[in-house]
Amino acid sequence: MSDSFAVMIIVATIASGIRLATPFLLASLGEALGQRSGVLNLGVDGVMLLGAFGAYYTVLQSNNLYYGLLVGIAIGLLIGVFYAFITLNLQAEQGVSGIGIYLFGLGMSDLLFQKFVGTPRPILPFMPLDIPVLSGLPVVGEMLFQHSIIVYIAFGLVPVMSFVLYRTTYGLNIRAIGENPEAADSLGVSVMATRYSAIIIGNGLAGLAGAALAIELGIFQQNLTNAMGFIAIALVYFGAWSPKGVMIGSLVFGLVQAIVLQCKTFGVIPRSASDLAAMAPAIITILALVVVAKRFKQPSALTKPYVRGG
Amino acid sequence: MPSQSNATPMLQMKGITKRFPGVLASDHVDFDVRAGEVHTLLGENGAGKSTLMKILYGLYQQDEGEIFLHGKPVKLTSPANAIAHGIGMIHQHFMLVPTLTVAENVSLGLKSSRGVLSDLKNVSKRITELSKAFGLHVYPDEYVWQLSVGERQRVEIIKALYRDASILILDEPTAVLTPSEVDDIFVIFRKLADDGRGLVFISHKLKEVLDLSDRITVLRHGKVTGYTTPAQSDRHDLAHLMVGRAVKLAPDKEYVETGESLLSIKDLYVTGDRGRQAVQGLSLEVKSGEILGIAGISGNGQRELAEAIAGLRTPQSGKITIAHHDTTFSKPGEIREVGLSYVPEERMKDGAVGEFDVKENMILLNHNKAPFCKNGFLNFRHIRQHSEELVKEYAVKTPSIDSTTKNLSGGNIQKLIMARELSANPKVLLASQPTRGVDIGAAEYIHERISQQRQRGTASVVISEDLDEVMALSDRIAVMFDGKIMGIVAQKDATRESIGLMMTGEQQQESVA
Numbered sequence: 001m002s003d004s005f006a007v008m009i010i011v012a013t014i015a016s017g018i019r020l021a022t023p024f025l026l027a028s029l030g031e032a033l034g035q036r037s038g039v040l041n042l043g044v045d046g047v048m049l050l051g052a053f054g055a056y057y058t059v060l061q062s063n064n065l066y067y068g069l070l071v072g073i074a075i076g077l078l079i080g081v082f083y084a085f086i087t088l089n090l091q092a093e094q095g096v097s098g099i100g101i102y103l104f105g106l107g108m109s110d111l112l113f114q115k116f117v118g119t120p121r122p123i124l125p126f127m128p129l130d131i132p133v134l135s136g137l138p139v140v141g142e143m144l145f146q147h148s149i150i151v152y153i154a155f156g157l158v159p160v161m162s163f164v165l166y167r168t169t170y171g172l173n174i175r176a177i178g179e180n181p182e183a184a185d186s187l188g189v190s191v192m193a194t195r196y197s198a199i200i201i202g203n204g205l206a207g208l209a210g211a212a213l214a215i216e217l218g219i220f221q222q223n224l225t226n227a228m229g230f231i232a233i234a235l236v237y238f239g240a241w242s243p244k245g246v247m248i249g250s251l252v253f254g255l256v257q258a259i260v261l262q263c264k265t266f267g268v269i270p271r272s273a274s275d276l277a278a279m280a281p282a283i284i285t286i287l288a289l290v291v292v293a294k295r296f297k298q299p300s301a302l303t304k305p306y307v308r309g310g
Numbered sequence: 311m312p313s314q315s316n317a318t319p320m321l322q323m324k325g326i327t328k329r330f331p332g333v334l335a336s337d338h339v340d341f342d343v344r345a346g347e348v349h350t351l352l353g354e355n356g357a358g359k360s361t362l363m364k365i366l367y368g369l370y371q372q373d374e375g376e377i378f379l380h381g382k383p384v385k386l387t388s389p390a391n392a393i394a395h396g397i398g399m400i401h402q403h404f405m406l407v408p409t410l411t412v413a414e415n416v417s418l419g420l421k422s423s424r425g426v427l428s429d430l431k432n433v434s435k436r437i438t439e440l441s442k443a444f445g446l447h448v449y450p451d452e453y454v455w456q457l458s459v460g461e462r463q464r465v466e467i468i469k470a471l472y473r474d475a476s477i478l479i480l481d482e483p484t485a486v487l488t489p490s491e492v493d494d495i496f497v498i499f500r501k502l503a504d505d506g507r508g509l510v511f512i513s514h515k516l517k518e519v520l521d522l523s524d525r526i527t528v529l530r531h532g533k534v535t536g537y538t539t540p541a542q543s544d545r546h547d548l549a550h551l552m553v554g555r556a557v558k559l560a561p562d563k564e565y566v567e568t569g570e571s572l573l574s575i576k577d578l579y580v581t582g583d584r585g586r587q588a589v590q591g592l593s594l595e596v597k598s599g600e601i602l603g604i605a606g607i608s609g610n611g612q613r614e615l616a617e618a619i620a621g622l623r624t625p626q627s628g629k630i631t632i633a634h635h636d637t638t639f640s641k642p643g644e645i646r647e648v649g650l651s652y653v654p655e656e657r658m659k660d661g662a663v664g665e666f667d668v669k670e671n672m673i674l675l676n677h678n679k680a681p682f683c684k685n686g687f688l689n690f691r692h693i694r695q696h697s698e699e700l701v702k703e704y705a706v707k708t709p710s711i712d713s714t715t716k717n718l719s720g721g722n723i724q725k726l727i728m729a730r731e732l733s734a735n736p737k738v739l740l741a742s743q744p745t746r747g748v749d750i751g752a753a754e755y756i757h758e759r760i761s762q763q764r765q766r767g768t769a770s771v772v773i774s775e776d777l778d779e780v781m782a783l784s785d786r787i788a789v790m791f792d793g794k795i796m797g798i799v800a801q802k803d804a805t806r807e808s809i810g811l812m813m814t815g816e817q818q819q820e821s822v823a
Contacts, residue, residue, distance in 0.1 A: 176418050184407075
């Protein structure tokens with residue numbers, strides 16, 4: 001009896017960990033793509049916030065969750081074009097311009113929320129989509145195959161992105177340009193076009209991550225993401241710029257969060273220490289970063305603007 | 311016009327002119343290449359070799375003049391465009407992505423036979439074929455970061471061949487190779503030419519130019535100063551054409567009695583940047599009045615050794631004695647007090663402050679001492695006077711002592727550093743790559759100055775990758791490989807072959823030194 005209860009709790013915790021990992025995974029996949037091409041984007045959190053508000057507002061108006069996702073992506077793509085322009089054409093310092101994007105997103109999403117919504121009204125999240133047959137499996141079914149569609153999309157993107165990066169000429173161009181743009185340029189690969197596309201797609205994913213978060217929580221509020229975008233950037237380093245690594249990082253982070261939540265629910269952690277416990281995922285991430293990230297080298301051309309003959 | 315043969319050359323460049331703000335980089339230059347030949351472009355840094363080749367490779371567009379390929383006029387607007395016309399370039403700084411495999415590097419930018427999917431299998435097959443055909447020993451699945459410099463260069467050659475380059479531009483291809491690697495690559499170059507390609511060899515190394523070329527075009531200040539062949543000229547003629555006056559290729563050396571030992575290094579161990587043992591149990595002795603040359607390919611611990619002597623890097627163990635003082639763990643300032651002058655390898659990073667003006671760089675060592683400084687205030691009357699004297703004495707070409715240092719040429723910045731360091735009257739002089747990237751005229755002058763230190767009784771150490779420089783300057787030559795000294799030979803007993811062998815890690819047969 002108590003055994004099956006324990007199994008239930010473990011299953012629920014893991015399922016919740018996977019759910020919590022999803023926005024991180026989407027955002028860090030996008031960031032990894034941009035960084036692979038040699039461009040750092042510190043504005044992920046701002047893009048997520050704007051994506052989140054856009055999705056939330058669209059769903060409020062249209063009652064269609066898919067429209068919400070699409071608007072989230074569209075906002076990300078749009079900011080991507082803008083960010084690509086300032087980093088690639090104007091060659092702004094990437095360490096600073098990304099922070100600008102973050103602050104813009106933080107302020108603008110709240111302003112729009114105050115102006116157009118004011119008092120928070122909840123929206124209904126996606127219903128879990130049970131995968132036929134697989135969802136009926138004991139234990140595993142509930143853990144992996146009874147999630148909302150966004151979870152499947154996010155985890156489905158991992159092999160897709162691996163394939164693009166390692167098996168296509170476009171992926172080869174991205175990897176080459178992030179390491180040695182001169183070499184790629186000398187062989188006729190357009191550094192500009194490749195970086196533009198990587199940044200735009202990456203920001204689109206950040207927008208989607210924000211949309212996923214707002215829809216999952218069914219709500220928007222000021223600073224909804226609470227710096228999740230910055231964690232996503234850290235996870236890119238943790239994951240050594242590979243889609244698989246980024247996925248593992250996101251899962252670890254999501255699971256730790258889920259475990260902390262579960263412990264709170266069961267009163268394992270006293271109320272007085274709950275704020276401390278909330279820090280656990282961040283602390284574990286930092287420790288993991290220190291141990292893991294040192295072993296891998298970042299793309300050599302990261303944050304370096306490319307000028308021909310320069 | 312240089313083309314005398316009746317066959318149309320593969321490439322003709324006629325009246326090529328290129329202006330940059332304030333400089334005429336290329337002034338009505340005529341150049342051509344025929345199938346099956348190696349045509350050398352010889353000239354100093356800034357003579358216009360690279361400009362001409364960048365125009366040919368589509369990186370720059372000429373202001374005047376025309377380019378013909380197989381007799382037809384062409385416009386080369388980008389590297390991709392040049393590649394499509396059968397022009398390939400082996401860049402001096404390799405254009406390779408270290409984190410990718412050889413096959414991935416080669417396939418970069420090419421249309422794949424499988425659409426958006428990469429087709430590394432086909433690429434690998436063709437690489438293997440080309441590699442066999444020309445004896446390149448390149449393996450498609452290896453990662454570039456695992457390859458030696460020589461191997462990377464052969465990957466560059468494969469890259470050009472894969473794109474069916476019929477004209478190959480070789481931009482200073484021997485700069486980073488050991489003497490035996492140079493011999494090997496020359497065989498390959500000759501094979502490529504015999505196979506019907508036209509090769510443009512860019513170099514300033516006179517001996518190699520004479521060894522490899524069929525024809526030679528010499529450039530100075532953007533103008534052609536001579537067309538010649540190895541049969542018609544020797545090193546002195548070529549140097550004359552390059553510089554515009556007769557040049558001494560080796561400094562005069564009088565016999566100097568060597569005295570007491572001024573620099574001694576015993577069993578030195580130094581850790582490199584990545585925690586690697588960069589210097590491993592090295593011992594040396596340099597006497598007053600002698601020059602010890604340290605030959606070797608860069609990256610074999612020379613930089614770490616120099617930094618350890620200068621106090622910029624703390625040794626792990628061992629002992630360094632400069633002028634009878636134990637300086638093993640001393641600070642750089644203390645070591646200078648004892649009598650070390652140091653001309654560092656990276657002149658703009660460690661040797662001078664680019665943003666400072668000439669006079670400020672001149673007093674960088676003594677700026678906190680009288681007469682340049684009194685009670686913490688700089689005394690500009692003395693500083694100016696001192697700098698004016700040194701600029702004159704060391705023939706530093708600068709508009710004035712108030713000019714910003716980074717605007718001077720490499721040779722003049724190096725002369726400035728030499729002036730500062732030698733005016734300190736060192737007991738020990740440590741000069742690292744003293745003429746790297748410096749024009750022949752300035753190099754001649756710097757060699758002369760270092761050579762004069764022998765008469766002063768200085769113990770000098772010259773670390774250089776340039777074997778000719780080491781052979782010309784040194785009394786004794788030590789060869790460094792993998793953090794160790796492979797052997798020390800007296801200059802008169804040294805041959806390029808024996809030193810070349812030691813540079814690749816062969817221990818000296820019997821110890822003479």
